[in-house]
Amino acid sequence: MQNALSIGGACKHTAAAEDFGGEMKRADRLNVARAMAVGLAGLAWANTMAVAAPASPSPAADPPTNPLWSEQKVRNYLPDMSWPEVEDLLKRTDMVIIPVGSLEEHGLHGPIGTDFLNGTEQAKLIAQKTDVLVAPILMPGNSPYHMGFPGTITLSAETIEKVYFEAVQSLIKHGFRRFLLLNAHGGNAATTRFIVDRINQETPGVAVELGEAAGPFMSGAYKAAVAKGAKEFPEPRVFDRHSGVGETSDSLYLIPNLVNMKAARTAKMTLPPHLQAMLPQVIAKDRTANLVFLAEALKAKETGKHTSTREMSDTGVWGVADITTASAAQGKVQTETFVDASVQFIEAWKKLRPMGVN
């Protein structure tokens, strides 16, 4: 948070400070009115106090509302809505985006909540462009291989699956029918797919994984962004995965004041030698090498594979790209491409299967 003002958080913080100033002026007026109402004795006391302490109370001393609260109400974001607003939304859509996130280390510079927060913010942006509900259910996900770093919380696949499935059953009771699970953490991929399948096999609901659904629209969305003037960011020629340049750029765009770029530095990586030897093929996107590499890499310390993040990286970042090259501009292109592709899929789904079909 030290660098909040230097990385895009300035406007938000300034606005909050101005709000407090305004509120305190109202509070001062109230104090004067109260002093006028207390009678002579009260006035004498008030005057004495005024001489003893001429300064008016500090604006920060007694704010009229929670000084830490700065969130704005976001349209179609379930935690912010009243039930009549949900009832009203149900007349317009039966679709829900459910972010599937994690609470896990994101290197020296990224917040533990990166995946939950980025996934939720992406979902909110999508819902502003196509009228659907956004319902976050859980903050933690499946992250056993990050447990070597303090703060990581990991839940078993069974627990995650059960919680999301029961939450979806609740939403189905209210009339929602279509579910787009937005998985924001690689470690949740198999669990998310299983939840999608359970919804489809066991309930009246219909579900898809949004990353998969948006896939066919991604390159078109990216080309459209570039045609409109978005800067192109070539893929790194070095290994760049967890909390690397791509993900940090997303965070710098989506949750800027939570990223501490002053702490960012390139990780020292120590992969098991046979995995290290595969890296050139992995970077070249050889599918077989990638499959073999990922089957073994990023696994819990207890497996004895020596591929938990603490065993492979001194910072928790899994990659050797220069993180200081991450930028909000790159995050903006990445985010807008995904949002655009997701909206295109949702609009296509609305046409292919109109609301109300049972």
Ligand SMILES: [Zn+2]
């Ligand atoms: Zn992440």
